[in-house]
Amino acid sequence: MGLERRLPSGQGSDPIARLVRAGQSGLEAFPAPDPRSGTGIIIPSAAYVSSHTLTGGVLPPFLDVGPPSGGGPFPGSVLVGTVDSLEGLLRIAHNVGTDPAGEIFDLRSRLDGGVGPILITSPLAREERLVDLRSVRAGGAVTALEEPGNGPGTAGLLVYDNRNGRIGRVAEAAGSGELPRRVAVSNELAAFYDVETDLVTPTSRSSRSRACRPRGSITPRTSRPAT
C-alpha cells in the first residue's frame, strides 16, 4: 500500500493518523504436512501484535485485530490500526506464553534458504479516514475514534467493532474545541454528546448494537497477488 499520499500532513508528533485495515489471505498458517494445515493465520487478540520503529522502539498506536477476510485460499485476520509514518515494523508473535497450543502459525518451511523472504499473496489493504488519536475510547470489542471533519472544528465519529470488522460512521459535529464530542462505548452500545450544542440543548445520543454493527457489510475483494 503506497502510503506517501495517505499520511496526514503536519508534524510527526501530531495526534492525527490514518486508519487502515490490512491483511492477507494467501499464507497457510501451518503448511502441510503439519496436521494443523488448511487454515490461514488467525490472530486471537491484539496481544499477538505490536508496532515498532525501524530501530525496535515500541510504538503505542491504536492496533486491533478483526475477523478473517480476503478472497485468497487462506483468509487471515485483518489488522486495524493507525499509521503516521512511511516505514515501521509490525510484529506478529507466533505464540503468547509458553503453551504450544497457543501457536498461531509456523512458517519456517516457507523460508527461502532458512532465512527468507516469504512471498505473501492475496494481500488486502484498505484506507480509512484520518483520525485523532486523542479521541480513542475503547470498550472491549468496540472502539470509537473521532475523525477530523471537513471544516475547522468539526469531527465525525467512527465506531469499530472487532467482532465483525465493521466500521460505522456518525455524521460530523461542530465545535470550537479540538474534539467536539465526548464518547463512551461498551460492547453493546455507543453513547455520545456534542460538547458545544449540549450547553443549550440536550444532545445525548446512543446506538445499541447498530452503531457497532452498521447496516451493510464489507465484502472483501479479491486481491492481486504480490509480484
Add this chain to the structure above:
Amino acid sequence: MPAEGVDHATDVPTGDLIATGLFGSHGELLSPSIGPSVVGGFAGPEHLPALFDLATGDVDLGRPLGGGDLIEEPLGIRHRHAPERFAAFGGKLAALGASAPGHAFAVGNRAVFLVCDGDCVGTDGSRHDTILKLLDTDGSVRELARNVGVPVFFIGSLVGLATYENARYGSGDSGVEDLDADGASRRGLPEPLRCGR
C-alpha cells in the same frame, strides 16, 4: 501491497441513533456514563443525574456506574435488578480526585466511594476522618481504610489513591491543607499515586 480501496466505513443512519433527551454534561465535559442498556446523562434545566434505558425508553434518576447494574443516587448505590441491595453511603460524601462525574468508582458490580465520618468539617473547622468503603458484588459494604487518600481510579481489585502530605485530603478551596506545618500547601501537586488492595 496494492491498495484495495478507500473508506469502507458505513454511515450510521441518523434514524438508528436514539436521542436520550438528556444533556450529556453538567459542565464537566467528560465522557458519558454507560451501563448495560443504559446511558447516563443529565435531565431538565436542573441537570439532575439521570439514566436512559435503551430497551424501554424510560428515564430514571441516578447515574450508571462501572458498566454493571449499579446506579448512583444521592444517598447511596442501588442495584438495578436487586433493589434490596441498596447500599447507603452512610455519611457525607467526600470529594474524589475523579476523572468522571459522580461520587464513586465502580467496575462491574463492585464500587468504592469515600465518605466522611459524620460531617466532613466539624463545628471547629477541623476535618473529620474520611473512610474508604467498598461495595462488593454480593451487596455488602465494608470499610477498607481511613484517611488513606483520595481514590483516583479503581480496577476492580485495586484502588489508586492520591495522597497529600500526611495522607489526608481536603481543606480549603484547594482541598489540600498544610498538615505538616512546613508552610507549603502543595496546592495542586498530588503526591505519588499509591495502590492498595
